[in-house]
Amino acid sequence: MIINIIGGGLAGSEAALSLADFGQEVNLFEMRPNVKTDVHQSGDFAELVCSNSFKSESLDNASGLLKEEGLRLGSRLLEIAYHNRVPAGKALAVDRKAFSEEVSMKLETHPLINVRREEVCSLDFDGAVNVVCTGPLTSGCFEAFLGELFGGALFFFDAVAPIVAADSVDLERAFIADRYSDNGDYVNCSLSREEYELFWNELVHAEVLEVENFSDRFLFERCQPFEEIARSGIDALRFGPMKPVGLIDPITGKEPYAVVQLRKENLSGSLLGIVGFQTRLKWREQKRILSLIPALRNVDIIRYGVMHRNTFLDSPRLLNPDLQSRNHKGLFFAGQISGLEGYVEAIVSGRLAAINADRYVRGKQTVIPPVGTMIGGLINHITVSGRSPLKPVYANFGLLPEIRMKNRREKNRKKVVVAQEKIQRFLEVII
Ligand SMILES: Cc1cc2nc3c(=O)[nH]c(=O)nc-3n(C[C@H](O)[C@H](O)[C@H](O)COP(=O)(O)OP(=O)(O)OC[C@H]3O[C@@H](n4cnc5c(N)ncnc54)[C@H](O)[C@@H]3O)c2cc1C
The missing domain is CATH 3.50.50.60 (FAD/NAD(P)-binding domain)
Known part of the structure; x- marks a missing residue:
């Protein structure tokens, strides 16, 4: 058979x-x-x-x-x-x-x-x-x-995070480290308090794509778009995907106020995924919002985040x-x-x-x-x-x-x- x-x-x-x-x-x-x-x-x-x-x-x-x-x-x-x-x-x-x-x-x-x-x-x-x-x-x-x-x-509904070109990340404004080991597999993009507040304020007002039959009710909690997490309060991202815990920025010698982590998407490390940034923001808004993160000011987005059924x-x-x-x-x-x-x-x-x-x-x-x-x-x-x-x-x-x-x-x-x-x-x- x-x-x-x-x-x-x-x-x-x-x-x-x-x-x-x-x-x-x-x-x-x-x-x-x-x-x-x-x-x-x-x-x-x-x-x-x-x-x-x-x-x-x-x-x-x-x-x-x-x-x-x-x-x-x-x-x-x-x-x-x-x-x-x-x-x-x-x-x-x-x-x-x-x-x-x-x-x-x-x-x-x-x-x-x-x-x-x-x-x-x-x-x-x-x-x-x-x-x-x-x-x-x-x-x-x-x-x-x-x-x-x-x-x-x-x-x-679920959401997917954007993937960016590694060579478009400003490494002068980022540092390599891993919260849980000494391997240093993540590129960390720090934000000061002022930078974070501006980022958050623009994010919660950014335009999202309407998806047919979309309802928050159907969102799987672990895959919440980051703009939805942000809407639940100004510090929600700092306790979620942007938490700085366990990371010391070598430029300041201190824990950053908030951090965005990028992880290798391929063996060569030419592509980096933005950890926890699943989104249904409109594509031009994804570009605008990400450029408010100092190390991602000129970032090249290779694959935009999307929502799906x-x-x-x-x-x-x-x-x-x-x-x-x-x-x-x-x-x-x-x-x-x-x-x-x-x-x-x-x-x-x-x-x-x-x-x-x-x-x-x-x-x-x-x-x-x-x-x-x-x-x-x-x-x-x-x-x-x-x-x-x-x-x-x-x-x-x-x-x-x-x-x-x-x-x-x-x-x-x-x-x-x-x-x-x-x-x-x-x-x-x-x-
Ligand atoms: C956008 C998105 C992001 C996700 N991100 C993650 C993640 O980061 N980490 C994680 O652990 N999980 C993630 N998941 C959840 C899940 O782990 C993946 O979807 C995973 O690929 C599911 O495996 P699967 O084999 O069930 O389905 P799939 O890997 O999607 O395979 C199903 C296959 O069936 C084919 N197919 C569909 N209908 C037909 C048909 N009628 N006839 C013939 N072929 C058909 C499709 O083309 C596809 O190749 C994500 C899911 C989605 C949708």
Whole structure:
């Protein structure tokens, strides 16, 4: 039997490579470059649509734990991410082009993977096995199909930060340092109190782009546009993406009043992303507002920030914890369409959906990762314990069973130990 995978983003590419590794033949349907999305820029598989960071590697961090679990489960894309990493302090960040080119090459040359550059608008349930990974920018016709199949899909809005040319940043007015380590992977642009107040005042009055069906209600908290954060108070950015904590400006010898951090977007460091500056400002306003930051006075914006629609299912009503539809056997979902938010979440769920699609085809019982693991906590949240209508979720320690301990750090460390034991036992079951 040939397994159909719909969508060649992070979850779909992981599922395709995994299933092919398990000896299954797959059709991988990807609509790009023939049909474009508002955000993807290329026809490559596994394109990273915003930041180039897979977040922290530290086990003190929920995403660090999820990455470790993904690697132990055998994730192919995490392995490729490590081949293409760029320096980013404690985070795993990649050269985005090299990463998706390596994924594309592996998919296109695998003898068990049939790449089909087609938009899928409906599914065949006649004994077929399908893994749907169409992501937050699922095409209109397929969203309509899912809406009809499941009685409506949900959506909310996200925002993307601008990327700038590194050689247009005034390094006389900036300094290289990293808040959390000695690596110095970030370019920091300081603002004095007067500069910050002018910046804030212009920002809260700047023109934003009206987006069809946009409502603050649908904004995912972690991806709030920076102008929305600014509107909640003059100091909100100084306690958010512009916080100066842990940084000393060598020019003044003091902690700056506020700081804007830029992080490498590619291995050569020629492109820098502005950390936490997701925005729906009009493009000319982005240029004007950024030029109020002294080091960015003449900055060259390579990719402007944008707002986008984000489609996902109400999974607590629709999916079982093996990522299979409750009403349609052999129909699996992974990635953001299932209600998981984040690159690593998409990848690890793609691996899990592949493990279960493979077992399903072989007539074996599908598996559910234990709740005490990060992947188990995520899956449990979207399919069992999360409320309907679902709010998408990313890795966090709150998803793991509570441990009675006062010290939060110690408590999380204990949760990590439990998770590591449980994922080990899970691995023994699925092998
Ligand atoms: C603008 C934006 C910024 C984001 N920024 C971040 C970030 O910085 N960090 C982070 O961790 N997460 C981020 N996310 C969230 C999420 O992690 C990413 O969207 C991630 O790429 C999701 O992986 P996925 O595989 O589910 O979807 P995608 O990677 O989007 O893959 C889905 C694929 O399906 C294809 N497709 C869609 N419909 C069809 C169809 N009908 N037929 C065939 N193919 C189809 C698409 O072309 C696409 O290639 C962001 C999301 C968005 C939308």
